[in-house]
Amino acid sequence: MAGNGPPPKARKVRRNADPIAQTVFRWERAEAPELPEFWIERDEQLVEFVWPERTREWWQMWIDSPQAEHFGSADWQYLLDTALIHARLWRGDLSAAGELRLRVAAFGAAPADRARLRMVFAEADGADGGKRPLGRAVRS
Template sequence: MAGNGPPPKARKVRRNADPVAQTVLRWERAEAPELPEFRIERDGQLVEFVWPERTREWWQMWIDSPQSEHFGASDWQYLLDTALIHARLWSGDLSAAAELRLRVAAFGATPADRARLRMVFAEADGADKGRGSSGGPSARERYGTLRSLPGGKGNGSA
């Protein structure tokens, strides 16, 4: 009679490999542009667009954010277009809220967005000194002096 139990599991082969090869780009960091001055048409006349103060603060927040260290020119241009949507929202156009939320999520605006994008803050990596998230002693510190008994089974009495 053959061995008992199910046959050994075969090694699974990934069948959903990417059909298109990845494109590797040269990365170039770009400096944040200033919020531009421009004119808009209002009541048939061209008038200077005034950025809401809240949008100016929001723009500075992005410039100062850790994420901005990884922004290229196209990222800043996309964020600049997003600033216009932010200005619409803070000027009373509440229909801009959904688009604004989607756009800032792409940049890691909230903790959930950063988790989805697999972003972590560098200080967080070393802050717990290897003790895990609880801040208590590590397993090595708690159990480092424990050794197994001869025979490897419990207290040695058989």
């Protein structure tokens, strides 16, 4: 008697478990700090550091970003250091661009960064009216 073709292939199961166990921490959301006032040495004089307006706007953008609700205190401190790099760039130090790009990518700054980090916006889930799951092609 003829059959219906070969049996389906078994799904491959990952057999190599991670050698290091995952560490799980209790989550504590942190509020964004203000850009600090501080002094820098210039021409052997201490002068107040003035944040470029563009860096102030950039900082506010991160505070208002959807990602911010998932930032802890260490994240904000890392972004604060990154703000200094941003300020260098906007003062004309183009050598800061590469480091800035790497740092903001870790927070999902650009669409490609968010895709790599597997970030999606909640509003996108219902944009098609629930007609099809995300990631599947529609056949006609």
